[in-house]
Amino acid sequence: MKRNVLLGVVAAGLLFSGPSRATPLITEEEAKLPPPKGAVAVEQRGIMRGPKVEFVSPGDSASSPLPLVLKFQSYGGAKIDPASVKMIFLRTPNVDLTPRVKPFVKADGINMQDAEVPPGEYMVRVDIKDSDGRSGTTVFTLKVAPK
Template identity: 75%
Template sequence: MMRKTLLGLVAAGLLSSGAAQATQLITEDEAKLPPPKGAITTDRRGILRGPKVEVVSPSDSVSSPLRLQLKFESFGGAKIDPDSVKVIFLRSPNVDLTARVKPFIQADGINMQDAELPPGEYMVRVDIKDSDGRPGTASFVLKVAPK
C-alpha cells in the first residue's frame, strides 16, 4: 500500500513538473524603480568587428508572457562566448537579469519562450564578447501591453 502511494506521488510530481512555466524576467517591484537619468537606446552603425546583438522578438508591443529572442553574430571567424553575456535592466539602480536569462543563452543568441513582465516599457542592455575578446552591446526597449 505504501509503495503504491509513493509511486503515485512520484508520478504526479513528474507529470506536474513537465508543465511549462513562465520565467519572471522583471518583477513588479523592479518595474517600479525609476529610470536612470539620461538613458537612451543606442544603435551602432558603421564598420565594427565586435559581435552584434539583434532583437528578433518581440518586434512590437506584446502582452506577457512574451517570447524574448535575440540573435548574436560574430565576425572574422571568432565565436561568441556564452559565459560573457550580461543582461541588464536599466533602472536606478540597474537590475542584473543575467541569472534569470542564463538557462536560455546559447552561442547564437537567447531564446526565452515565456518571459513574464508587468505591463510597461523596459530599457534593457545586452553585453557580449567574442572569443577574441572584442565587446559588443545593444540596448533596446521591451514594450509590454496590459493583459
C-alpha cells in the same frame, strides 16, 4: 505498501506535469524602480568587427508571458562566448537579469519562450564578447501590453 504507491503516484505526477508557470524576467517591484536619468538607446555606427546582438521578439507589443528572442552574430571566424553574456534592466539602481536568462543562452542567442514581465516599457542592455575578446552591446525597449 500504500505509502510506496502514493510516493510513486506523486513522483509520476511531478515528472509528467512539466513547468506550469512562466519564467520571471522582471518582477513587479523591479518594474516600479525609477528609470535612469538621461537614458537613451544608442546606435553604433562605423565598421566594427565585434559581435552583434539583434533583438528579434517580441514585436511592437506583446502581453506576458512573452517570447524573448535575441540573436548573436560574430565575425572573422570568432565564436560567441555564452559565459560572457550579461543582461541588465536599466533602472535606478540597475537590475542584473543575467542569472534569470543564463539557462536560455546559447552561442547563437537567447531564446526564452515564456518570459514573465509586468505591463510597461523597459530598457534592457545586453553585452556579449567573442572568442577574440571583442565586445558587442545593444540596448532595446521591451514593450509589454496589459493582459
